[in-house]
Amino acid sequence: MYKEIFKLVIAIISQPGKAWDILTRKEEKDDEFLSRFVYPLIGFVTVAAFLGVLFTRKEFDVELALKSSIRTLVAAFGGFYLASYLLNELWQGLFKREKDMKLCQRFVGYSSSLMFALNIVLMLLPEFFFLQIFVLYTFYIVWEGAGPYMQVEEKIRLKFVGIATGLILLMPRLIEVVLSMLMPGLRF
Numbered sequence: 047m048y049k050e051i052f053k054l055v056i057a058i059i060s061q062p063g064k065a066w067d068i069l070t071r072k073e074e075k076d077d078e079f080l081s082r083f084v085y086p087l088i089g090f091v092t093v094a095a096f097l098g099v100l101f102t103r104k105e106f107d108v109e110l111a112l113k114s115s116i117r118t119l120v121a122a123f124g125g126f127y128l129a130s131y132l133l134n135e136l137w138q139g140l141f142k143r144e145k146d147m148k149l150c151q152r153f154v155g156y157s158s159s160l161m162f163a164l165n166i167v168l169m170l171l172p173e174f175f176f177l178q179i180f181v182l183y184t185f186y187i188v189w190e191g192a193g194p195y196m197q198v199e200e201k202i203r204l205k206f207v208g209i210a211t212g213l214i215l216l217m218p219r220l221i222e223v224v225l226s227m228l229m230p231g232l233r234f
Contacts, residue, residue, distance in 0.1 A: 051086055058159045059183075062190035069156060070194045079148075084126060084155040087162045091169070092119040098169035113231065118169070120225055122162070125218025130154045132213050141198070141206060153196055157188050157214050185211045 057065040095118035099111040134150040137143050164181055168174060189207045192198040198206045 047082060048086065051083060054083070054156075055087070055159045055163055058156055058187060059163065062187045063194075066156075066191040066194050069152075069191075074152070079152050079155065084151075087155075087159070088119065088122045088126070091122050091162055091165045094166040094169035095119075098172065102170075102172055117222060117225055118165070121218045121222040122165075124221040126151075126154060126158065128221065129158075129213040129217040132217070133210055136209060140209070141202065149196070153191060153210070154214055156195075157184060157191060157210070160184050160187060161215065161218070181215060184215060188214065 054065070057068070092115045096111045096115035099114040100106065100108065103110070130147065130151040133154060134145055134147045137150060138145045160183055161181055164177060168177060185207065188211045189203070192203050192207050192210070193200075196206070
């Protein structure tokens with residue numbers, strides 16, 4: 047299963063157009079996507095946050111590592127679900143389509159692949175902070191998926207891509223900020 051996830055993430059990052067075409071033809075059960083793709087990726091990010099704090103800090107602090115992993119877990123889960131929910135609502139309200147939460151979840155999950163991969167790398171190797179700029183490549187991944195996967199017409203594609211990319215990138219950060227404000231002990 048993990049090999050499949052790794053291959054799919056690499057395909058989405060390296061050849062998004064081809065990967066979206068394959069994903070469009072792929073038949074998935076509703077819960078299978080979450081349990082076989084999104085949840086393991088969020089688990090990898092959480093473990094990377096724990097290990098990153100544990101082994102990259104001068105002091106060996108398990109409490110700080112647990113706080114980091116909890117904040118990362120809540121931000122990743124909450125960001126994924128909030129972005130999916132808001133995209134689904136906008137899908138009906140702004141783009142005049144029938145609501146389809148499962149489709150929006152799959153789109154947000156696959157489009158978040160680069161963000162999850164970068165988070166894993168940056169948690170384990172924080173000295174490569176300059177790699178954060180590559181998260182903007184998510185715009186291109188969403189652009190490539192908007193047509194074949196979401197069936198967005200060309201005339202509204204840019205609007206859809208801008209909104210979807212903003213939701214995918216900003217919701218985890220927003221939840222992380224709110225979590226840090228509500229629980230000051232999670233700030234470090």
